[in-house]
Amino acid sequence: MAELHLLHLEDNPADHELLRRCLQRADFEARLTLVETLEEFAAQIEAGGVDAVLADYHLAGFSCLQAWDWLQARGLELPFVIVSGAIGEATVAEALLRGASDYVDKNRLARLPAALQRALELHATRRAQAQAQAELAESRRRLVDLTEHLQLGLERERADIAREIHDDIGGALAAVKLDLAWLGRHVPQPEAQAHVRAALEMTEHALLASQRLMRNLRPAVLxxxxxxxxxxxxxxxxxxxxxxxxxxxxxxxxxxxxxxxxxxxxxxxxxxxxxxxxxxxxxxxxxxxxxxxxxxxxxxxxxxxxxxxxxxxxxxxxxxxxxxxxxxxxxxxxxxxxxxxxxxxxxxxxxxxxxxxxxxxxx
Missing domain, CATH: 3.30.565.10 (Histidine kinase-like ATPase, C-terminal domain)
Incomplete structure (x- = not known):
């Protein structure tokens, strides 16, 4: 695994050294950068390459939640583990509710490697889920576009078929009907007349069927x-x-x-x-x-x-x-x-x- 870049928001160099040694003992491959102010914190984040944040809660003139709010305001998602002295259950609950990954007491630093690992894995899972959701949304968008394209093509094809039925089949049936009517007027035999009438009825039925097909294929009434x-x-x-x-x-x-x-x-x-x-x-x-x-x-x-x-x-x-x-x-x-x-x-x-x-x- 590539070396991680961890940003440590801490105003006590001694605590920073303790935290660095704790990670070294756990064989945690990481480069640890100490920042003490919000300005330094923001500059490091904007420079890029930060994989996670470890932050003391009480700092000179501000709390680490202000750094968290700065990240949230810019839409940045990073594992954010609070490493601080006792801050009270209510404060811990508020920080976790606002989105902090975890809290580790400075007096129990042995918990830090495992807490940091969990935060990194959870962050990776969330990123993978977000990417999968984005890909799914893009796939759905493309499917909708394809469906619309196919529907438009289908309607054009239906209109073309309807025109062909009207021009070719409809025209041919109309001509057949005229010829049958002429035969009916010029053939006097009763048997022939019966066949002509039957043929006229079938032709009329075919004309009505072709008209119904045309209306279903391309409803001109629209x-x-x-x-x-x-x-x-x-x-x-x-x-x-x-x-x-x-x-x-x-x-x-x-x-x-x-x-x-x-x-x-x-x-x-x-x-x-x-x-x-x-x-x-x-x-x-x-x-x-x-x-x-x-x-x-x-x-x-x-x-x-x-x-x-x-x-x-x-x-x-x-x-x-x-x-x-x-x-x-x-x-x-x-x-x-x-x-x-x-x-x-x-x-x-x-x-x-x-x-x-x-x-x-x-x-």
Missing amino acids: DQGLQPALQWLVHTFAERTGLALRLEGTLRAPVDPQRAMVVYRTAQEALTNVLKHAQAQSVRLELSDLEGVLTLEVSDDGRGASAAELAKLQSFGLLGLRERAQGAGGWIDVVTAPGQGLTLILSLPLAGAQADAKATDWK
Whole structure:
């Protein structure tokens, strides 16, 4: 291990020598620098290379806690062991509460090497944890950026596919429909007429299916605003599934396209999950933009979910919803219990609002 640089804040040279000999007897590889004033202490710290501080409590005109406060004010973290005469339990407790690493009585210096070693190890552990947390935060940030990039790419790809369906498939089906109508007018045989009518019905069905696919891939209705788009989604979903759906709430201001798409896709996925898993009879959607937060609640009266079922995020599609929300600076909450339905809550800070710390939480 490399030699440590220890800063000794002490105004008694004899005590400094005793402390130096104590460390030598314990074979502690360290270079010990004596400082007596706050100015000297600050100069040594600012010069860098200090691994730990050993400090007497009572010094000429000040206490070592003033040196500790100086470190804290500058955001500096160092092992800080108080090595002093008897200072009372209350004073020791206050120093430890304020963040000092340990206290060693000058009359029991044999404890110092072990106390210093513990303080150094704890400091190293805290630094490693802080570094790991910083790396984890950076990893999460990159994941959110990647998720947002993928979502934008996915939406562009959906829009491209929708245009291709409209231009190629839709155009071809419309032409087929016109040709079949012409045949219907010019072929008099009853049997042929029956085939033409059947072909026209299938063509009409294919046209409607292609239009539904286009709307799901690129909901052009969003161009009219988020609330009209959700009203259309609720109406068509209820018509297709037979579920009783209602949309409540009113938006006070327009919503930007990114957040509007997140809300729309969340509502779309939530309704699909209700149909697949909830065994519900009715669903209520509530939309609001109060207090700088755009909120969508989707509540059903279905069978609900246990904690174990909620843990299977992929199977319920919740993980994708959470990542989509995080990409827009928001978060997802889920409230449910077996037999009590499920409520999914999407919250997105509006432009100018600060994202809540809950953005990284999963409930």
